[in-house]
Amino acid sequence: MxxxxxxxxxxxxxxxxxxxxxxxxxxxxxxxxxxxxxxxxxxxxxxxxxxxxxxxxxxxxxxxxxxxxxxxxxxxxxxxxxxxxxxxxxxxxxxxxxxxxxxxxxxxxxxxxxxxxxxxxxxxxxxxxxxxxxxxxxxxxxxxxxxxxxxxxxxxxxxxxxxxxxxxxxxxxxxxADDPNYYATQIGLIRESPGGADPTPMYEAGIKRFPAYYPIYFSMLDHLLPKWHGDAESIEVFAQAAAKRSRATEGRGLYARIYWYASQINYGDDLFAESKARWGAMKAGFDDVVERYPDQWNLQSYAKFACDAGDRATLAKLLKRIGTNYEDRAWGSRAKYESCRRMVSVSKR
Incomplete structure (x- = not known):
């Protein structure tokens, strides 16, 4: 940047x-x-x-x-x-x-x-x-x-x-130390340091004080991407642990948010093909996200992932809830949105 x-x-x-x-x-x-x-x-x-x-x-x-x-x-x-x-x-x-x-x-x-x-x-x-x-x-x-x-x-x-x-x-x-953005920033700097420095101690210190602050998790996730120092298996272990540590305030939501972020910065529409993301766990996470924050951005992002996972039943329910609203940034393109709508239409025939 x-x-x-x-x-x-x-x-x-x-x-x-x-x-x-x-x-x-x-x-x-x-x-x-x-x-x-x-x-x-x-x-x-x-x-x-x-x-x-x-x-x-x-x-x-x-x-x-x-x-x-x-x-x-x-x-x-x-x-x-x-x-x-x-x-x-x-x-x-x-x-x-x-x-x-x-x-x-x-x-x-x-x-x-x-x-x-x-x-x-x-x-x-x-x-x-x-x-x-x-x-x-x-x-x-x-x-x-x-x-x-x-x-x-x-x-x-x-x-x-x-x-x-x-x-x-x-x-x-x-x-x-009392600002969660300090930990997110430091994790990034440690990751970018020479010699493949390990930001885990900084991550642990951050989530101990701020267990529900997403950017700390996202910054650590960057370290676990294949292009840095990790792999798909490491990300899955991390996502499960993160959801457990933040459950008191976020329910199961952080599992979904972590893979949502991973999709944005690395996997794109190939999340389920290239990562170890489990749709059942991600769906449960999104259910908790939209229960707490039923914004159209969350609803339509959830629907997009349901489409990618081939979950027509969940996609149909979400499209009904979304109605005539359309958030381009959630779907990536109008063509993607229309393709997902057609998938539901075909399943009803």
Whole structure:
């Protein structure tokens, strides 16, 4: 992920940008969020982050919004923690407003995010964003391709920046230990460190304190993907254990959420052919997800997986519940949606 600096607080290059036309978006209560769809809420959070970053060179309001979401434990209609979505939106806004291209540009980004940490000595978000600015500088050098496509000259600076970001967060651990996003970020940095470092101790520390925080599990899942350090068998063992550890608040839902995430980042429509995902366990997990969070995003994603698994009975029930709603991002394409609808129609003949 690239990092673009904030236009007001960051002075990176000679190009002048005009402010986007975004109205102020107040921090929302859970009740307001439940009246909107998942992606409406995500868009609102992103707009809020951009607006606050644009107008708040001191980052005071950014920190205030983040602390509010973190302390209240707000969730989106699909069940995601809003403070995690907001943190990602802050980082995303930084990537959208400027395009640092040279080492000097990146040094200025780091200087500005470091200045934020110094002006806000208790801000966990500032420290996570600063580490992410270093991490994303590293990935700009490496590139996003497979390791065999990375130039040999890129590895040394890539690892140097990754280790620097990791060391910085470690130095701030006492302040960051109460923020679940710290653990998710550190797991990623450990995974990306040289020598195939094992993030399991950081993962265990994170879920011990925050057993229902999905990004910690997802970050660890990245480590278990075949393209990193794992395999399909390891993911299945992990998914079962994760569902058990989070059952008090999530029911069986995390098993489904883990494979849902694995499908998005690795397996695509071939989840059941290429992984060890068990549809019976995944179906039970989705039942618990939609019981708690009956948002269309969850319902239609559930239906898409039922289609992939060939479960016509469950698909038919879900399509009836979905009605005329259609969420393109859940199905991937209109063609996929229509294909699944035809599968149910054929079974009724």
């Amino acid at each position: 690239s990092l673009r600096a904030l236009v007001v607080a960051f002075s990176l290059c000679s190009i002048v940008y005009s402010a986007p036309a975004i109205s102020a978006v107040p921090a929302q209560s859970p009740s307001v969020m439940s009246a909107k769809t998942e992606h409406q809420v995500r868009d609102d959070i992103s707009a809020q982050a951009t607006k606050l970053l644009w107008n708040d060179g001191s980052f005071v309001e950014v920190d205030r919004a983040y602390r509010g979401y973190l302390s209240r434990g707000d969730r989106t209609p699909s069940g995601l923690w809003v403070h995690g979505v907001f943190a990602n939106a802050v980082i995303g806004s930084l990537t959208q407003l400027y395009r640092p291209a040279t080492d000097k540009d990146w040094e200025r980004v780091e200087a500005k995010t470091l200045a934020w940490t110094r002006s806000a000595p208790k801000s966990s978000l500032a420290r996570i964003v600063h580490a992410e600015s270093i991490r994303q500088r590293a990935w700009r050098i490496r590139g996003s391709g497979y390791s065999n496509t990375v130039p040999a000259t890129a590895w040394k600076p890539f690892y140097a920046h990754i280790l620097r970001a990791r060391a910085y967060l470690t130095s701030q651990q006492a302040l960051l």
